Amino acid sequence: MISINDRKFLTEALKVSKRLDGRSMEEQRPMEVTFGSQFGHVELTMGKTKVVVRISAEITKPNERRPFEGIFVVHTDIGSMASPIFENNHQSEQEIMISQVVEKAVRRSGALDLESLCIVAGKKCWEIRADVHYLDFDGGLVDATCAAVMAGLYHFKKPDVDVDGGAVTVCDMEERHPVALSVLHLPVSVTYGLFELKNDETNEVEKVECVLDCTAIERQVQNAEITITINKNRDICQISKPSGVSIEGYRIVELCEKAFQEALKVTEMIDKALKEDEEMRNKGNWKALLSAENDRYEK
Amino acid sequence: MFVWELSDTSANCDSFWIRRGRLGSDTGTLDQTHRALLPSYSSPLTQSRHEIYSPEGLRTDGRRWNEIRNFDCKINTHPTSADGSSYVEWGHTKVVCTVDGPREPDNRQNTTDRAVISVNVNVASFSTETRIKRQRNDKRLAEMNILIRQLLEEAVLTKLNPRTQIAVNITVIAQDGGLLPACINAACLAMIDAGVPLTDYVSACSSGVYSNNALIDLNTLEEQDVPFLTIGVIGKSDKISMLTLETQLPMASLEPVLATSLSGAHAIQDIMDAAVRKHGKHRLERK
Amino acid sequence: MSKITYSIFGSSLVEVYTGMSMYKLLLALATLQLTCLPTCSLNLFYHAYFEGPSCPAYHTIHTMICLPGDQIDFPKQDLTLGPGFLDDPLAADPIPIVAGEVHRTDPEDKKTKNQNLVYIDSDTRRYIPAVNDNVIGTVTTRHAEGYKVSVSDLSPGVQLNAMAFPNASKKNRVNLANDALVYARVSSASREVEAEIECIDPQSGKAGGYGELKDGFCFDAPIAFTRQLLFKGHTVLDTIGELVPFEIAIGVNGKIWVKSEDVPTTLKIYQCIDKCREWPEDQVRENVEQIMSAP
Numbered sequence: 105m106i107s108i109n110d111r112k113f114l115t116e117a118l119k120v121s122k123r124l125d126g127r128s129m130e131e132q133r134p135m136e137v138t139f140g141s142q143f144g145h146v147e148l149t150m151g152k153t154k155v156v157v158r159i160s161a162e163i164t165k166p167n168e169r170r171p172f173e174g175i176f177v178v179h180t181d182i183g184s185m186a187s188p189i190f191e192n193n194h195q196s197e198q199e200i201m202i203s204q205v206v207e208k209a210v211r212r213s214g215a216l217d218l219e220s221l222c223i224v225a226g227k228k229c230w231e232i233r234a235d236v237h238y239l240d241f242d243g244g245l246v247d248a249t250c251a252a253v254m255a256g257l258y259h260f261k262k263p264d265v266d267v268d269g270g271a272v273t274v275c276d277m278e279e280r281h282p283v284a285l286s287v288l289h290l291p292v293s294v295t296y297g298l299f300e301l302k303n304d305e306t307n308e309v310e311k312v313e314c315v316l317d318c319t320a321i322e323r324q325v326q327n328a329e330i331t332i333t334i335n336k337n338r339d340i341c342q343i344s345k346p347s348g349v350s351i352e353g354y355r356i357v358e359l360c361e362k363a364f365q366e367a368l369k370v371t372e373m374i375d376k377a378l379k380e381d382e383e384m385r386n387k388g389n390w391k392a393l394l395s396a397e398n399d400r401y402e403k
Numbered sequence: 404m405f406v407w408e409l410s411d412t413s414a415n416c417d418s419f420w421i422r423r424g425r426l427g428s429d430t431g432t433l434d435q436t437h438r439a440l441l442p443s444y445s446s447p448l449t450q451s452r453h454e455i456y457s458p459e460g461l462r463t464d465g466r467r468w469n470e471i472r473n474f475d476c477k478i479n480t481h482p483t484s485a486d487g488s489s490y491v492e493w494g495h496t497k498v499v500c501t502v503d504g505p506r507e508p509d510n511r512q513n514t515t516d517r518a519v520i521s522v523n524v525n526v527a528s529f530s531t532e533t534r535i536k537r538q539r540n541d542k543r544l545a546e547m548n549i550l551i552r553q554l555l556e557e558a559v560l561t562k563l564n565p566r567t568q569i570a571v572n573i574t575v576i577a578q579d580g581g582l583l584p585a586c587i588n589a590a591c592l593a594m595i596d597a598g599v600p601l602t603d604y605v606s607a608c609s610s611g612v613y614s615n616n617a618l619i620d621l622n623t624l625e626e627q628d629v630p631f632l633t634i635g636v637i638g639k640s641d642k643i644s645m646l647t648l649e650t651q652l653p654m655a656s657l658e659p660v661l662a663t664s665l666s667g668a669h670a671i672q673d674i675m676d677a678a679v680r681k682h683g684k685h686r687l688e689r690k
Numbered sequence: 691m692s693k694i695t696y697s698i699f700g701s702s703l704v705e706v707y708t709g710m711s712m713y714k715l716l717l718a719l720a721t722l723q724l725t726c727l728p729t730c731s732l733n734l735f736y737h738a739y740f741e742g743p744s745c746p747a748y749h750t751i752h753t754m755i756c757l758p759g760d761q762i763d764f765p766k767q768d769l770t771l772g773p774g775f776l777d778d779p780l781a782a783d784p785i786p787i788v789a790g791e792v793h794r795t796d797p798e799d800k801k802t803k804n805q806n807l808v809y810i811d812s813d814t815r816r817y818i819p820a821v822n823d824n825v826i827g828t829v830t831t832r833h834a835e836g837y838k839v840s841v842s843d844l845s846p847g848v849q850l851n852a853m854a855f856p857n858a859s860k861k862n863r864v865n866l867a868n869d870a871l872v873y874a875r876v877s878s879a880s881r882e883v884e885a886e887i888e889c890i891d892p893q894s895g896k897a898g899g900y901g902e903l904k905d906g907f908c909f910d911a912p913i914a915f916t917r918q919l920l921f922k923g924h925t926v927l928d929t930i931g932e933l934v935p936f937e938i939a940i941g942v943n944g945k946i947w948v949k950s951e952d953v954p955t956t957l958k959i960y961q962c963i964d965k966c967r968e969w970p971e972d973q974v975r976e977n978v979e980q981i982m983s984a985p
Contacts, residue, residue, distance in 0.1 A: 105840065108869045109947075113516055113907040116953045125963065188844050197549055204546045208649050292911045330646070340657060343648040347553040347635065350642035353661040515831065669711070 114325045118313055119301050124321065125151075132294070132317040132366055133244065136243040137255050137377040142284065144260030148252040151319065152242035155253040158235045159260040163272065166222065166229040174221020174229040179236065180206055180249060186238035187320070193270065205293070205344050206236075206249045209333035213291050213341035217255055220286035223265055228272050230262060232285065243319040246331055250293035255374045257287050259381065291341040292367035293333045297326035297358055300349045312351055314359060316366070330356070332363040336371050411452030455628055456613045463624050464494075471608070471620040472581075476588070476678045478596040485572075487555040487597020494622055495498055495579035499587035502597040504569030517561035519568045522552040524586060526575045532623075551587055554607075554635045554645045557592075560600040569599055580622035581609050582674040583633050583647070588671060595679055604675060607645070608667030617663040632660060636668045744896060755791045755801040756810065764794065764808055772809020773820075775984045788812045812912035817842040819885035823876045824920070826908060826941030827887060829866050837866055839874070841943045846884065851875060854888035856897045864889075864902070871947060873939045903939055906949030907956050915967060924965040929978040930959055937980035958982050 114124065121129055133151035140147070166173060180203045183192045184323030190196065210216075221230040234253045261282035266273040276310065297318035301310050318326055330349025333341040340360060435561035441554050454463050461467070470496030485501035492498075524547050528534050537544075559569070571593065573586045576685070584607035591605040610619045611631030621631050630652040635645030643665065652660065699783075715896040756762065762784050771777050775784040785793070790812030817825070819841065827839035827848065850872065855864045866872065874887040893900030911919075918924065920940040930936060936959055938949040946963060948957040962978050969977050 105830070105843070106869070107871045107908060108867060109871050109903065109906055110908055111869075112905065113953065113956070117957060118645075121951060122954055122957055124957070124960070132721060142437060155608060200542055200545050201549060204542055212649060213651055243493040334654070338654040340652045340654055343646055345634065346550055347557045347645045348522070350557070350637065350640065350644040352642050353658070356643065356646065356661065357658050360657060364654065 106321065111325050112323070114322065115299065115301060118299055118315070121309075123315070125319065126248045127317075129313065130313050130362065132247075132369075133319075135248070135251055135370065135373055137251070137374060139255075139259055139377070139381045144256050146176060146252050146256040148248050148255065150244050150248045150251075151315075152240055153244050153248050154238075154239045154240040155245070155248045156239060157249075158237075158258040159253075159256040160233050160235070161260070161262040162231045163223065163228055163274070164231045164234070165227065166225075170218075171226035172222050173218035175231040176201075176211055176216050176218060176221070176234075177231070178207055178211055178253060180238075181236075182238045182241070182245070185240075186245075188242035190241070195234060201344075201346065202245050202249070205238045205246050205331050205333075205342065206253070208342040208344070209246070209291050209293050210234075210253050211252050213289075213333065213335075215287055215289055215341075216290055217286040217288050223272055224270060227270065232257075232260075232262075241320060243323050244295060244317050247293045247295055247317065250291060250333065251374065254287070254290050254292075255377065257285055258290075258374065258378055259361065260285055266297055267364045289335045289337060289339070290371050291333045291335045292363075292370045293331055293342075294366045295329060296361040296363075297322055297330040298330065298349050298351060299325065300327045312349055312355075314355070315350075316362075330359065332360055334360065334363050334367045336364075336368055338364060405498075426459045443579060443673065444665050455625060456618065462618065468616055468618050469663070469666075471670065472622070474588075474671060474674050476592055476675060478592050478682050485593075485597075487593045487595070487599070489519065489589050489592035489596060491585050491592065493581055493585045493588070494620075495577055496581055496585045497576040498582075498585045498589045499574045499576065500586070501572045502569065502590070502593040502599065503572075504597070504599065505564040505567035506570070508566065508568035515578040516565050518559070518564040518566075520549045520552050520555050520559060520561070520571065521568060522555070522571045522573070522590070524548055524551070524573045524575065526578070526582075530575050547586070549581060550635075550645060550647065551590060552589060553603060554637075555590060555594070556645055558601050558603060558605045558637045561592065561601065563600050567665055572679060578623070580626045581620060581633075584608050584635075584643075584671075587635055589677065592675055592679070593682045604672045606668045606671040606675065607633060607635040608671055609633040610660050610664035610667060612652065615656070617656070617659045619663050619667045630656075632664065634661065634664045634668060636665065638674060639669050641665065651684050716776055726859040734944070736950050751790050754938065755790070756789050758788055762786060762792065762808075768806050768978065770807045772807055774810025774812060775808070784808065786810055798823075802841055811914070811983045813912055815912060815944065817891055819848060819915060819943075821876055821879050823942045825872060825874060825876060825887065825943040826865045826903070826939060826945040827943075828870050829868055829872065832866070832870050839872065840943075841887070848876075848885040848887050850887050854886075854890055855901070856890050858897065866902060871892070871908055871943045872949070873903055873941065875900060876953050899939075903941070903947050903949075906937065906947050907960055907962065908945055908947040909960055910944055911946050911963070912967075913942065916940050916942050916944055916946060919946070919963075924966065925971070925974045926978055929975050930962055930982065933979070934959070955982075 109149075117123065123129070127133070135148060135150045138147045139145060146157045148155050148157070164175065167175065171280065181200065182190045182199050184190055190353040191290075218231065221232065223229055234256060236249050236253065261284050263277055264275045264283050266275060294316065295318070296314045296316055299315060300312045301313055302308060303310050315322065315326075326348075328345065330343065330345040332343050335341060343356070345356075456462055456468070464472075466472070473492070475492040476489060478489045480490045480499070481486075481501055485503055487502035488651060489500050490498070491500070495502050508519055509521075524544055526537055526544065528536050551573075555571070571590050573589060575582065575586070587607040590600075594601055608619070609621055609631050610617060611625060611629040612618065613629045618625065618629065623628065625631070630648070630650040632646060632648035632652070634643050636642070637644050643661070753912070764784065769784065771784055774786060774788045774790060776787045778785055788810055790810040792808065792810055794808040795806060819825070822954065825841045827841040827850070829837050829850075830840050830847055831838045833846065836854070837850040838847040839850045840847050852863050854877070858864065872889060874889045875891075877886050877888045877892075879885040889900040891900065919927065920942060927938070934950055934955055936948060936955070939947040947958055948959045948963070950959055958981050962981050965977070966974055
């Protein structure tokens, strides 16, 4: 609930291109990714929004209609821990929309190669499960979730398996190095809030402002929202614009272009964080010691 | 089959916004068949092994890229049981919609200053090719309800009837692609029949792209293979109110696909308008 | 000069509720007069400082930090128990029920030697209405007799009677829109009934700074911080006051409302007050000047 004073103040500030936390209209809050000691444990903070993702793997029977593919599920349950506006075990509209957008962005876009999860066709496959826990809510949940789940998928390593006929042996993590997942691309979600800025006297709409990454208080004032998921190959994985104020088609195309720039930044950030984590785990350079590769001769 | 033409544009996807002419649609009577005047365009890319878009420019059901399926609609199909009702047959997708309201709200909490619109979509288990029993908490349907509701809230003047509820019930009898657009169009017609105050027509259309060719109004086969999006517009404006894209689409194709679906939505509005006026004339004559 | 510490509580003990000492009042007025327009300064005074009965300020000493269940060694006979203590008639000592700092009146101080007050100062995020508190509320609904106002998010609302305004009568009623902001005083807060607030100064019968707050921007702050701002003052407010004229209303329900000449200035004031808790005392002035002078 927001008072008319605050609503007016925020829209007046937007008219002069000012935001509450001093960001510019096109500036996203910087994301910080930290990895836990276990593979697939990611904590991502974006301003005050905080999200934790745990990836886990289990062997199950594949879907009858798709015997050559594994299973990938994403669970996003927003509880009261994130904010008292969410209720535990109750799917409010906001939660449904957030979980649907995340599913489309991460699962339906085919980021994870499901065929690589197959062990024995029709009988055994890997089920990869991403559990997203929301610790703090300050807007930008979809963006944070997408980035965190993708970082988790890149970070996670599943145990190696030996297949002998129909029998599958799961090797211990200590004996054999765990295997990374086959991730095809990195979809990045970018959410814009749309604000209708009206002329005070005539009450006519002067323009519709698109503001990147709105915080919780800005979300209460916004008239509509558009979430664009795009990867660095210029493939739009998903666009979701539930109704509110309408904008022209060419503006949506412009927003996609801007979203692409943001996607590049986020991809870079995740890559960097993964590299740092890799180096940290590789202390003492044991990977080089255990490797059987020889140097190539240059002739 | 009722078809319309996109004048002065090519099937290949270049700058649609500049070259799009008036999207004329012949508002003749619905039982006449109009042949589409094929615009002169360079032949589409020929690498199509699938039937989705053959080298001659024909799709799986024999349509061209700019032809929508047969859109048949009737309003006031349930005169006694609902305030407003409509029936839409779009290709093989058949949708019935009833509107009740403004009436006493189920829950008085959030209705102080405006009417609350509630949308419920029931998909019959016999509506698809194989019988699928619908799950109880289907999130996809919940999302569809939310999208339809929010689009209707844009067009309906809810402030005129505070402390009431407008209930929209949509039943899907058969689906063959374009489910969300069909539901939205049916809801708009039912609202008009019920006399709920609206600012303008609400229409929706889907369109996709197949190897650089935009295709309008996809059926099931095409929806499975081709990236597509659905837009909802209010009135004949160029502004897009609702947009959903669920499959991967290269960014270069976004603009032509948006333009195509926008034209489709405008054409649908003409058809709906014709049907509503026909019904109105019929009612007046009956008196 | 000895440092005067105020630990004033908007509590249910009306007798010990204090306003400002005359010294602090004059100092405040003097500081504000520097950059404020005459009308503005008066507003500041009324909004920011409660014009309560001129009770003398008392000196308190902060004795210790306690947790619920700790043993407190002051015998109960002559003590007046403030908030944070359970008054169990059977127990000999006061029982702390919240975690915080224990304050008691200084037995050395001549002025307040006989008062013998002890209470616990704790920092909470959720406000519980208590009589005589100045709060900023948001109007949620309007009904026949008045308004329902929310002083704390997701807490039960409080009642604001339509007659609780100066010069209100059946024909002459104040018209508040939904979601409007009001600065009010809690008039009754019993456990069984909904709390009530009023926009009228009980002593003078006039508005006294209460009423609808127009424009400006209202934001959240921790409750102990708002108490500190309201009763003790803070360098940040003084520094801002030297640079720009502004209006401020501080509600002890954890809400602060600021208004200045234009939107960017108000935004800068908000950022100063929001961040000042993190700055060490000596850096406050220069940080404020840095923020206010930025474009």
